Amino acid sequence: MSEVINHNGKIVADQRPADDIAGQSPLHHADLNSLASQGPQTGGVTIQERPLQGLLNLRCNKADKKQVTAVKKLLGVALPCDPLSSASNDDSVIRWLSPDEWLVSVDGAKAFELEAAFQANMPGHYSLVNVSGGYTILEISGDHAVDVIKKSAPIDVHQSSFPNDKVVSTVFAKSGAIIRRIAEDHFELIIRRSFADYLWIWLQDASREYGLVVKR
Amino acid sequence: MSQDNRLKSGGRIDRSKPLYFVFNNVSYTGYQGDTLASALLANGVDIVGRSFKYSRPRGIVTAGSDEPNAVIQLGSSEATQTPNVRATQQELFEGLVASSTNGWPNVNVDAMGLVGKIGGKMMPPGFYYKTFMFPQSLWETYETFIRKAAGLGRSSYENDVDTYDKINQFCDVLVVGAGPAGLAAALTAARGGARVIIADEQSEFGGSLLDSKQIIDGKPAAEWVSEVVSELATFADVLLLPRSTVNGYHDQNFLTIHQRCTNHFGDQAPANQVRERMHRVRAKRVILATGAQERPLVFGNNDLPGCMTSTAISTYINRYGVAPGKNLVVMTTNDYGYQAAIDWHDAGREVSAVVDTRANVQGRCVDEMQARGIRIISGSAITEVHGSKRVKAVTIAPINADGSAVAGPAAKWKVDTVASSGGWSPAVHLSCHTGSRPVWKEDIIGFVPGPTVQEQLTAGGINGCYETGAVLKQGIDAGLTALQELGLNEVTVAVPSAEDLSRTPAMPLFLVPHKKPTSRAPKQFVDYQNDVTAAGIELSCREGFQSIEHVKRYTALGFGTDQGKLGNINGMAIAANFQNKTIPETGTTVFRPNYTPITFGAIAGRDVGSLFDPKRYTAMQPWHIAHGAKFEDVGQWKRPWYFPKAGESMHDALNRECKATRESVGILDASTLGKIDIQGKDAREFLGRVYTNAWAKLAVGKCRYGLMCGEDGMVFDDGVTSCLAENHFLMTTTTGGAARVLEWLEIYHQTEWPELEVYFTSVTDHWSTMTISGPNSRALLAELTDCDLSNDSFGFMDWKAATVAGVPARIFRISFTGELSYEINVQANYGLHVWEQLFAKGEKYNLTPYGTETMHILRAEKGFIIVGQDTDGSIHPHDLGMSWAVADNKPFSYIGKRGMAREDCVRPDRKQLVGLKTTDPLVVIPEGSQGVFDPNTPIPMPMVGHVTSSYWSENLGHSIAMAFVKGGLSKMGEKVYYPQADGTVIEAEICSPVFLDPKGDRQNV
Amino acid sequence: MLHIFCPHCAEYREEEEFHSKGQAHLARPLDPEACSDAEWGEYLYFRKNPRGIHHELWIHAAGCRKFFNMTRDTVTYEIKETYKIGEKPSVTAQS
Structure with a gap:
């Protein structure tokens, strides 16, 4: 392995190969790029994959001020401690998953850098686990994005109860998803690799009556 | 065929749009705006089915979802077959094809009639229990026959071509029913800023107002309805759902709405549109504005086509421009029944008389009848109707004051249509779904919703309130209450003006007397759909069924797809009366979801075909497919x-x-194995508590196999855990156990040992795992x-x-x-x-x-085990011969330690996992075979354990098996026998389950 | 379909996101070895089945994956309260 850092009894390693080896997202086989160029260009629902992002699962103690301070310094964003909230800047998004768990996304190439920085600077008992291979991110937008989510998840997506930047982990069809609202008609879904094909079929089906546009 | 019963004008139909349809293989014409029922009545189709048990001809009785008879099979092709559709709810469309559900093989020429007529006497309540149960060997023959005759409709033999789906909805206020109460409630709530859903089973909003000549705020009621609907449509947070039946009311205000999106287009439905949609609604407040249903009266031969409820008559005339007959006689116990006579007369047809069961008839009704020259026969009843396929005449006789007996000579009148009104039954069904028992209200002679723990409000007919002005006020009040309770905007809403008529009290009458005793009178039907008669109910009481729940089950009262909407109250009252009890003493059976039958498609939604169950794939799936893999489901x-x-x-x-x-x-490809990243200074301690073996000394860079047990000491998972760094481990679990194990670790960490510093993160999907194995x-x-x-x-x-x-x-x-x-x-x-x-x-x-x-x-x-195949939740590590994986000297009493020390767990004769070598090396023992020590003992032989794994080993050139055998670990070399279903017995020798390389040289090279 | 307030997510969610894990407040004996077979059997297998108020352990399985307790009426299905592990119920059968 190119680089393994063992520090405080834990290891992190760069998991990405050199750039000449292309990564394959969980929806690689669906060839969304071809669908984007050859499929319909207008419709009520637009889906875009954000493949190969760096995803890091952070667990730490929000009552530990040193940790909270360190996270802010490391990410440039304060740890969102309110339930179901998220925070972001140009480089990263951090999503509340549970009282001691967050999901951080960064550019895929920057995951290891961030892991190494945590390893060097994060105090106390925490864990930061690279889960980039385990998920993919889909953005779903358009006039009927809300309807597709209503058909799929048992959550209230009305703006009054699901404002922008809110994050929920919930049931999605017969699988699950982490849903974040980016804008009124724009959502982010983070879905597990092994369920990605099922959910992609589901989303196409749920979008059919509104017209589905795939964007690259 | 001409529409003989269609009136020259009137109704909410579009006469410029004729529609052709086929019913029971005959073509007819109706109009846009018709239901199948109104179109059939317009064409003079009297018989729409045959009855379930007696095979009697049956006609349309109502104009709504309470219809018991006009339950039809819909669909022009095999793939679009839909059973159990109420003709009264099915909108007509061009090319509609329908047929009777009951009446195989033909409603008019009736093969079952023979059974019906003979069986008429032979088929008392409980007939099926009493007759068809014996001899049991014939039950299958009976069943086929009964099911076919019962006519419950049929599903398609082909795949349904339509799409059904589900959608989750959340709202402040769900209003059920869009009659006057519902519309007023929804409008009030909407004006107060509430998120509102209003659903109604009919194609248009308005409910009873669509059938009436009521004036509201100086306008015809229908105009008021259209203004309210228009205003509601302007609110972004109001969802209007016509053609949508609120079918189930579940805990904490969770309701299901069955919306029929394109059923009214039939085959012309637009492409890509969903046919039916199930709305799963969570509502902060529910306003039930479900109205009331009219009870028909129970009298001799009251099931003959031509007998209808009086509101149905008014609805067909006013809404559809159809008068379903030539001359009408009305029988009523109350003032409301007179409306049918008024509407029939005003439509230009003959009303022979209104028969009022009350001795003294006063007030407005009398004036209205006098103005039209219609005769009122008071203190009397229609005791019986005559005819074979349609009413031809009625017998009218005076009755005594409490309606218990005929009190004078009868007269026979020639009519073809009978309207009856026994008063209103509030539609309490939904309020019953959550377990609330309805309560009897003597003043309205009906049940109203009882106390409930749901956040539920009621308005209008469901409360026994039937005058439009009062109903509107109740709707507004319910809307205001909801707003107040939810802390939303206060609004003032003026109650629309509507003339409320003064009414005289109704007479409680649930069974019209006949000069003969009930048991000998012509059949007096209570529940049309299940052919339950007054005599049948009395018989069941005589046979000792006293509880109304028992009467229901013995007679099948209310068991049909209409859930006894028309018949339940009459049936209960008849049972009460026969037992000399009051109705509250007798009580009522309750209604359960669904309010009306729904298609399987709507229940399944999109969870069908390739979406029925998620299929999980590894990153290597495209390669597997390209290389011809056959797949196995593992979870x-x-x-x-x-x-x-x-x-x-x-x-x-x-x-x-x-x-x-x-x-x-x-x-x-081993990517499916569960993988859990474990970090923290107490990770090692935690592992020691959840695994049976020792972890304290596992060095960085090393891996170790572990068994995980429940507190009962029984193995529930296994896998290899590796020490990545001093405080950092990677645990693997079985493929099927991944989620269970993670939850297991979390429950102990969160509830028992929160002081341990350790975090768990699932990385199952993150890592692709491929195992290369073999000398090269x-x-x-x-x-x-x-x-x-x-x-x-x-x-x-x-x-x-x-x-x-x-x-x-x-x-x-x-x-x-x-x-x-x-x-x-x-x-x-x-x-x-x-x-x-x-x-x-x-x-x-x-x-x-x-x-x-x-x-x-x-x-x-x-000899490596697979948890779940070689274990079954009753096997501890020692049973598996894996005592080497148990470290009882650990300081902490790890999970499973105390459990496997229980008396039963240390018996020497427990079933223990051993290997088996068959005497005939070519024979592979079927997995699951039960072993015996002596195959010559008489049956039942004492069984000593089963074969868990069994294969042909090409490498060894003989079959191999693993099996549980009682005390097996101390029986090496002994024989055990596996009798097979075909009478043969497979002989095997107990051996170590490690068949190959017992020293482990191959893996250590 | 219950409507459950997750004390960790601080909002109501649909039942399908949760799993019930049975009776709440079952503490693992601190010294299992000191338990008789009968006592251990009691801990392993014997559960209350009250008519009325019951305390249950639930997990927000599809949400925050945290366990919590619920006081529920087994007759009406009313949820009286949900509260975090380590907290005591405020509604009990006695109160």
Whole structure:
């Protein structure tokens, strides 16, 4: 392995190969790029994959001020401690998953850098686990994005109860998803690799009556 | 065919749009805006079905969802067949094809009539219980016959071509019913800023107002309705759902709405549109404005076509411009029944008389009748109607004041239509769904919703309030209450003006007397759909069924697809009366979801076909498909089962895969194994508590196998956990156990040992895992890695970080085959790349992909268990002969320790896992076979344990098996026998389950 | 379909996101070895089945994956309260 850092009894390693080896997202086989160029260009629902992002699962103690301070310094964003909230800047998004768990996304190439920085600077008992291979991110937008989510998840997506930047982990069809609202008609879904094909079929089906546009 | 019963004008139909349709193979014409029922009545179709038990001809009785008879089979093609559709709710469309549900083979020429007529006497309540149960051998014959005759409709033999789906809805206020109360409530709530859903089962909003000549705020009621609907449509947060039946009311204001989106277009439905949609609604407040249903009266032969409820008559005239007959007689116990006479007369048809069961008739009704010259026959009743396929005449006789007996000579009148009104039954069904018992209100002679724990409000007819002005006020009040309770805006809403008529009290009458006793009178039907008669109810009471719940089950009262909407109250009252009890004493049966039948399609939604169950795939799935893998379901995962080459049988493929792995190198996609990243200074302590063996001294860079038990000491998972760094571990679990194990770790951490500093993170999907196994695995891997693979530096049960095919990897030298093996883990985005690179280099080693079946055989040759196959939740580690994996000297009493020390767990004769060698080496014992020590003991033989795993081993040239045998670990070399279903007995010898390489040399090279 | 307030997510969610894990407040004996077979059996297998107020352990399985307790009426299905592990119920059968 190119680089393994063992520090405080834990290891992190760069998991990405050199750039000449292309990564394959969980929806690689669906060839969304071809669908984007050859499929319909207008419709009520637009889906875009954000493949190969760096995803890091952070667990730490929000009552530990040193940790909270360190996270802010490391990410440039304060740890969102309110339930179901998220925070972001140009480089990263951090999503509340549970009282001691967050999901951080960064550019895929920057995951290891961030892991190494945590390893060097994060105090106390925490864990930061690279889960980039385990998920993919889909953005779903358009006039009927809300309807597709209503058909799929048992959550209230009305703006009054699901404002922008809110994050929920919930049931999605017969699988699950982490849903974040980016804008009124724009959502982010983070879905597990092994369920990605099922959910992609589901989303196409749920979008059919509104017209589905795939964007690259 | 001409529409003889269609009035010259009137109704909410569009006469410029004729529609052609087919019913029971005959073509008819109706109009846009008709229901199938109104179109059939317009065409003079009297008989729409045959009755369930007696096969009597039946006609349309109502104009709504309470219809018991006009239950039809819809669909112009096999694929679009829909059973149990109420003709009164089905909008007419061009090309509609329907047929009677009951009445096989033909409603007019009736083969079942024979049974019906003979059976009429022969089929008392409980007939099925009493007759068809014996002899039991004939039950299947009976069942086929009964089901066909029962006419419950049929499903399509082809796949349904339509799409059904579900949608989740949340709202402040769900208003059920869009009659005057519902509309007023919804408007009030909407104006106050509430998120509102209003649903109504009819095609248009308005409910009873669409059938009436009521004036509201100086306008015709229908105009008021249209203004309210228009205003509601302007609110962004108001969802209007016509053609949508609120079918179920569940705990904490969760309701299901069955919306029929395109059913009214039939085959002309637009492409890509959903046919039916199930709304799953969570409402902060529910306002039930479901109205009331009219009770028909129970009298002799009251099921003859031509007998209808009086509101149905008014609805057909006012809404559809159809008068379903020539001359009408009305029988009523109340003032409301007179409306049918007024509407019939005003439509230009003849009303013979209104028969009022009350002795003194006063007030407005009298004036209205006098103005039209219609005769009122008071203190009388229609005791019986006459005719064979349609009413031809009625018998009218005076009755006594309490309606219990005929009090004078009868007269026969010639009429073809009978309207009856026994008063209103509030539609309390939904309020019953959550367990609330309705309560009897003497003043309205009906049940109203009882106390409930739901956040539920009611308005209008459901409360027994029937005057439009009062109903509107109740609707507004309910809306205001909801707003107030939810802390929303206060609004003032003026109650629309509507003339409320003064009414005189109604007479409670549930069974019209006949000059003969009930048991000998012509059949007086209570529940049309299940052919339950007044005599039948009385008989069941006589036979000792006193509780109304027992009466219901014995007679089948209310068991039809209409749930007894028309008949229940009459039936209960008849039972009460017969037992000399009051109605509240007798009580009522309650209604359950669904309010009206719904299609299986709507229940299934999109969870059908390829979406029925998620299929989980690894990153290597495209390769598996391209290389012809056969797949096996492991939970939701699709795992390669074996990889047959052209022309190969499964057996051949397995033999080839097994040999190749033992002789050179095979590869398995093991990505589905559960993987949990564990970090923290107490990780090691935690592992010691959840595994049965010791973890305190596992060095960094080492891997160890562990068994996980429940508190009862029984094995529930196993796997290898590796020490990545001092405070950092990677646990693997079985494929099926991944989620369960993570939850197991979390429950102990969160509820028992929160003081331990440890975090768990699932990384199952993050890592692709591929196992190369066999003597050439080292040579193969060496071609792709810079890692020193020599046994000295990278020994068995070590792991190392290295690069494989250019991708950073974790390599674990662990083995489930007993061969030299390497488990390569890379981030899943690069899994397929590495897999393909292994094959690029693997050709010279005959690298052979294998699936779960070969994995099972190879591990069985080594005696390795599979949790869930060789365990069943009643097996502890010692039973498995795995005492080596139990460390009872650990300071903490690990999970399972106390459990496996229980008295029963230390018996010497427990079933223990052993190997089996069959005497005939070619025979493979079927898995699941039960063993006996002596095959010559008489049946039932004492069974000593079953075969858990059994295979042909090509490597060993004989069959191998693992089995539980009582006290088996101390019976090595003894014989055990497996009697088979075909009478043969397979003989086997108990042996160690490690069939191959017992010293483990192969994996240590 | 219950509507459950997750005390960790601080909002109501649909029942399908949760799993019930049975009776709440079952503490693992601190010294299992000191338990008789009968006592251990009691801990392992014997559960209350009250008509009325019951305390249950639930997990927000599809949400925050945290366990919590619920006081529920087994007759009406009313959820009286949900509260975090380590907290005491405020509604009990006695109160």
